[in-house]
Amino acid sequence: AQSVSQHNHHVILSEAASLELGCNYSYGGTVNLFWYVQYPGQHLQLLLKYFSGDPLVKGIKGFEAEFIKSKFSFNLRKPSVQWSDTAEYFCAVNRGSSNTGKLIFGQGTTLQVKP
């Protein structure tokens, strides 16, 4: 079965530290990849997405992610985090060849940024 794995469950960083959150998926076909963020008390928001083209994708708020097909990975990065980045981060995968937008989510990573 298709699965999405996020290796870091809880990450604590100080402001200005660099961030990398891992995401691996198991599906071998064409995929669409997403990172969502859920700030405390708020709904899920799309940070960035990859459908095709340049594997280095830039999103909102200074986030970026790199799709490495050979590693089945789509890691999220930010060079310098801020206290306001404290949130839950979810990686999600959709089968690109399907006719539905069915998303499979990873377990989520809680990021805590200390001021």
Add this chain to the structure above:
Amino acid sequence: GAVVSQHPSRVICKSGTSVKIECRSLDFQATTMFWYRQFPKQSLMLMATSNEGSKATYEQGVEKDKFLINHASLTLSTLTVTSAHPEDSSFYICSAEPGLAGPSSYNEQFFGPGTRLTVL
């Protein structure tokens, strides 16, 4: 644009009663809506896919007779939790996917703020 609302935002009910949750796409037509369930500190688990005018497709392990989904229009889907029990207490989230004429590209979903259900 691309706003999805849910109503109510939180509901408390007694065991054995039914609860209806609405999901609306406010500024676009959603050919497909999805219903997720999120347990505390866990990920979203897809419950069902709802297409306007047709029966919902349920994920394995989700009881279709317990979680009734109706997608009667291109802007509204409802989830009814029938005969709710304490184990149904959870955070229910919907998302909506625009049709090809919508505000964004295919496969992007827009999420509602969620509904916290507590069954006593």
